[in-house]
Amino acid sequence: MARNNHIFSLDIGTSKIRVIIGEVYNGSLNIVGVGTADTSGMSKGKIVNQEQVARSIQAAVQNAERMVDLVIDSVYLSINGSHIGLQSAKRGYGFGRDVEISDNEIDKVLKVAKLVNLPTEREIIDIIPNCYIVDGVDNILDPRGMIGGSLEVDATLITGQTTHIQNLIGCVKRANLKILGLALAPIGAGELVLSEDEKQMGTILVDIGAGSTSIGIFKNGRLLSTSVLPIGGELVTNDISICLDVDRETAEKLKLKFGCALVEDAEKDQVFRIKTRLDNREREASQVELADIIEPRVEEMLLYILKEIGEQEFDTEGFGFVLTGGTVLLPGIVKHAQYVLGTPVRIAAPQFIGVKDASFTTSVGVIAYVSKYIRSRKIDSTAPTIRTSSPDRSLPPQDASKKKGNVFDKIVEWFREIFD
Ligand SMILES: Nc1ncnc2c1ncn2[C@@H]1O[C@H](COP(=O)(O)OP(=O)(O)OP(=O)(O)O)[C@@H](O)[C@H]1O
Ligand SMILES: [Mg+2]
Structure with missing residues (x-):
């Protein structure tokens, strides 16, 4: 099978690793392969054991490869975390004469926009162009083909803490995969499940996973802020395990089979038998009893999410809520x-066969994001792109750190790249 139309994404979740194979054919995107594996070595969205995570990644990759006649050796990787920051950058340069703007000028202006002074412990993960300005004319989404003497970009820079990024990259490299680019999880998810109208009018996208909850706030077509909280479905499983006195595995199974987030919706006739850990006693429990445990924890998580949103410096009054992630299957x-958020809420999930499940939103979202970018820029899907990663990504972590000079060296290097 030819591979140049294929895009591979990797999402490292607290409970599951997901590898997705997307195929762009005649301009439209299909999902042609999926591989998942249980994750070991993660806690609350953070890596705690690189070797275990690497082995889990390899298992997911092998499961995906089994579905299709392809070797997966390079991936686009989703990234998330409370260390992520967004900042605006509006920069440009003059050509010295009128030229027809091409991908070349766009690449250069994006590099110019990356010339910001960052603390040494942070680095740029991605740059998202919001619009371009040609000879002072604003709000141009695609300046290619236009004639002008100067080009500016109004962009959002996504930055992250170097240690976090390198730890994530380290796991993927240990799994013998090359990273073609990094994609911020809420941007990928937003690309996949939010309409242009939702992103324009104001929408809060909440991904409630197993160990973490990611919040992305969109307005005016762009991501305004993102944050990650260390809460998710694992807390619900823990509560069930403690309150019913069963092991975590049993608690997880009970949650998936009989769980309900509202006591008023639970059926008292829906009963099941459990064996308690302490005295090995068998007894009957009902869905109402289970909902009694789940409801307060879900409420607490929703209130925590609301509090986090309330702490943003901009007004989110009237914004809609879109929920995704495995826990929203409850x-x-x-x-x-x-009830808690006081506004209409909808659940979002990918609409492709085989991944129609809210827990696949981020992994499929990365494919949607990459494929849209690749389609619009008309470049080979296997080629690394300047928008999704720095050239250091293909080096082992120790080499990457060796390449890092001081800020002045970096700026000189960037200028050389831009104007050579
Ligand atoms: N049908 C279901 N009912 C209730 N909970 C579910 C259901 N299916 C999955 N979950 C829960 O969703 C969580 C997994 O969600 P998801 O796969 O989005 O998380 P993750 O990506 O592995 O982790 P994270 O994003 O937090 O790092 C688990 O806690 C699981 O119990
Ligand atoms: Mg997740």
């Missing part, structure tokens, strides 16, 4: 969220 969660 029956009754939409109604519960509507």
